[in-house]
Amino acid sequence: MKRIFIKSLARVEGHGGITVKIDGKKVKDVKVQIYEGPRLIEKLVVGKSPEDVLNIVPRICGICTLSHRYAALKGLEKALNIEVPLRTRLTRDLMLIGEIIQSHSLHIFFLSLPDFLGYSSAMDMVDNYGEEVKRGLAMKGFGYRLMEIISARIIHGENPILGGFGAHPSQKVLVEIKESAEKLVSDAEKIVELFASFDYPSYVEYDTTFMALNPPDGKYGFVSNSILISTDEERSVEEYKEVIQERVVPYSFAKRSRYNGEPFTVGAIARINLLGERLSGKAGDYYKKLYSKRWLRNPFFNNLAQAIEVLYCLETIPKLVDKIMGLEEPVVKKPFKDAGTGTGAVEAPRGTLYHYYSMKDGLITDCDIATPTAQNLDDIERCLRTAVGNLLSKGIEDDLELKLEMIARAYDPCISCSAHLVKVETSNNSD
Amino acid sequence: MTNVKKRLKGLIDSKSVVVIGLGNPDRADDGVGIEVAKKLKELAPDRIFLEQDGLEGVVLDILNRKDAETVLFIDAVDFGGRAGEIQIFSQATFSPCSISTHKVSLQLLSTLLKKEGKASYLLGIQPSTLDFDSKISDEVKKSLEKVVEIFTPFFNHSERG
Numbered sequence: 001m002k003r004i005f006i007k008s009l010a011r012v013e014g015h016g017g018i019t020v021k022i023d024g025k026k027v028k029d030v031k032v033q034i035y036e037g038p039r040l041i042e043k044l045v046v047g048k049s050p051e052d053v054l055n056i057v058p059r060i061c062g063i064c065t066l067s068h069r070y071a072a073l074k075g076l077e078k079a080l081n082i083e084v085p086l087r088t089r090l091t092r093d094l095m096l097i098g099e100i101i102q103s104h105s106l107h108i109f110f111l112s113l114p115d116f117l118g119y120s121s122a123m124d125m126v127d128n129y130g131e132e133v134k135r136g137l138a139m140k141g142f143g144y145r146l147m148e149i150i151s152a153r154i155i156h157g158e159n160p161i162l163g164g165f166g167a168h169p170s171q172k173v174l175v176e177i178k179e180s181a182e183k184l185v186s187d188a189e190k191i192v193e194l195f196a197s198f199d200y201p202s203y204v205e206y207d208t209t210f211m212a213l214n215p216p217d218g219k220y221g222f223v224s225n226s227i228l229i230s231t232d233e234e235r236s237v238e239e240y241k242e243v244i245q246e247r248v249v250p251y252s253f254a255k256r257s258r259y260n261g262e263p264f265t266v267g268a269i270a271r272i273n274l275l276g277e278r279l280s281g282k283a284g285d286y287y288k289k290l291y292s293k294r295w296l297r298n299p300f301f302n303n304l305a306q307a308i309e310v311l312y313c314l315e316t317i318p319k320l321v322d323k324i325m326g327l328e329e330p331v332v333k334k335p336f337k338d339a340g341t342g343t344g345a346v347e348a349p350r351g352t353l354y355h356y357y358s359m360k361d362g363l364i365t366d367c368d369i370a371t372p373t374a375q376n377l378d379d380i381e382r383c384l385r386t387a388v389g390n391l392l393s394k395g396i397e398d399d400l401e402l403k404l405e406m407i408a409r410a411y412d413p414c415i416s417c418s419a420h421l422v423k424v425e426t427s428n429n430s431d
Numbered sequence: 432m433t434n435v436k437k438r439l440k441g442l443i444d445s446k447s448v449v450v451i452g453l454g455n456p457d458r459a460d461d462g463v464g465i466e467v468a469k470k471l472k473e474l475a476p477d478r479i480f481l482e483q484d485g486l487e488g489v490v491l492d493i494l495n496r497k498d499a500e501t502v503l504f505i506d507a508v509d510f511g512g513r514a515g516e517i518q519i520f521s522q523a524t525f526s527p528c529s530i531s532t533h534k535v536s537l538q539l540l541s542t543l544l545k546k547e548g549k550a551s552y553l554l555g556i557q558p559s560t561l562d563f564d565s566k567i568s569d570e571v572k573k574s575l576e577k578v579v580e581i582f583t584p585f586f587n588h589s590e591r592g
Contacts, residue, residue, distance in 0.1 A: 122539055123536070123538055123539045123542050126539070126542045126543055126546055127546065130543065130546055133539070133543060134491060134494070134543065137487040137488075137490070137491055137543075138487065138488070138491055140487055141485050141486070141487030141488040141491070142488075144485060144487070145485055145488065148483075148485075154483065154485075
């Protein structure tokens with residue numbers, strides 16, 4: 001029995017690893033382990049006020065801080081029957097777009113691109129791909145700037161509050177954001193073309209199910225109250241527990257999810273597969289030009305999906321800014337009740353994020369949060385199993401560890417963040 | 432301190448320096464780089480930056496600036512010295528840490544700067560405490576004031592000139 005053990009697929013927020021057991025030419029077992037201990041956030045917020053919750057839950061993630069805040073706001077506002085006005089909703093959407101740009105840019109330029117260009121890190125790319133590195137920095141910096149303008153801080157901004165914003169962004173900074181976004185469109189096109197030029201290996205290909213929120217009015221986007229599934233099913237976000245069927249496994253601290261007993265994928269690749277036909281502008285043109293049925297079977301296309309989403313976001317910002325500036329600045333909506341339940345969901349950069357809250361006497365009595373990476377873990381394992389099986393059947397055993405890491409990175413899980421520092425231990429063990 | 436002072440003055444006098452203060456002000460001495468930059472910012476707003484100004488954008492702008500030849504990052508650095516001790520590190524000795532989820536590494540930024548013919552240094556101040564929500568320690572505060580004192584005449588002069 002041979003065992004490939006990627007002990008430390010490390011990331012800043014936690015630690016994970018991959019173990020693959022091989023018997024001859026057969027894959028006996030694949031496990032993706034998340035070693036990071038439970039942080040008990042869902043229990044920590046019980047007994048707290050909604051205002052406290054909004055300061056606690058974004059700390060779950062330093063990358064998707066605003067996605068957590070937005071999903072929490074939606075859940076809490078539903079529970080308290082707070083209906084926020086259009087300008088508040090649009091400004092929150094703009095905030096989320098900033099986070100998607102910065103998160104996708106980090107992944108495609110700095111974590112994934114070195115794999116496809118044959119470098120060990122972005123630092124080694126500087127000599128020959130300095131322009132790409134600069135483009136990544138500009139894009140990521142812009143995403144952060146947008147997040148800062150709306151949330152008041154680059155990370156863990158506290159300006160989005162229950163019922164609205166502490167302060168709405170001024171016309172001046174909105175115009176600045178619009179102009180900056182327009183200038184970056186051509187850079188985004190270049191990165192789409194670069195990722196479209198790569199030859200994505202077929203050994204990872206398998207059939208799976210995709211899931212993403214279904215924005216209203218047939219539009220592309222990241223916010224909705226309904227879940228679209230590639231089986232042509234549509235469910236309300238209130239039914240998410242039934243849809244994603246969470247469970248625990250003994251070898252990992254992260255929960256797992258299945259849909260009708262089978263693994264599924266969320267994230268940019270799911271959104272493009274389910275909603276790509278709704279894209280317009282240059283993002284729509286690239287979708288029509290580049291999309292194929294392979295996107296339904298090959299997770300490496302998640303990189304290209306993220307690049308197209310960056311382009312979509314940059315093209316959407318000017319339209320959103322124009323709409324926001326045409327609306328009156330609203331006052332903060334206050335709750336008229338202190339009890340209820342509500343589920344909020346948004347598309348975080350890595351996929352659908354759910355926040356459920358129950359309240360009584362103005363305090364939280366129950367909370368449940370389901371994150372995208374946890375939803376993807378079963379499908380990552382299935383993909384790794386498929387890939388190793390296909391490679392072994394072809395007699396390819398070189399660089400298996402690197403290939404496995406590339407697959408994990410393609411899904412852009414949080415554990416991919418420091419993947420270039422992975423320590424690989426390969427051993428031949430007799431079980 | 433004398434050697435550091437000499438080296439610092441050498442750096443400041445010989446090149447067109449841009450200073451970027453780094454760190455987390457919520458964590459005691461880790462905020463020292465930000466505090467130095469805040470105290471100097473008014474003297475030369477186009478030469479002094481804070482991490483919160485957007486590190487990526489600031490460095491990209493510097494790459495295109497002809498009047499910026501040297502970048503001096505200031506941050507708390509645990510190099511095993513005594514609390515408040517100051518050391519200056521050249522680009523080659525920056526820690527080869529990876530890109531994190533939050534920020535790109537200093538080494539990547541300095542590699543980009545080097546490619547464009549610009550030098551970069553890290554002025555590191557040994558922290559005493561990184562406790563959350565605490566004040567900067569007395570030892571580090573003294574070093575902070577010293578660094579500001581060394582820089583102030585230069586940037587005063589620079590603005591007048």
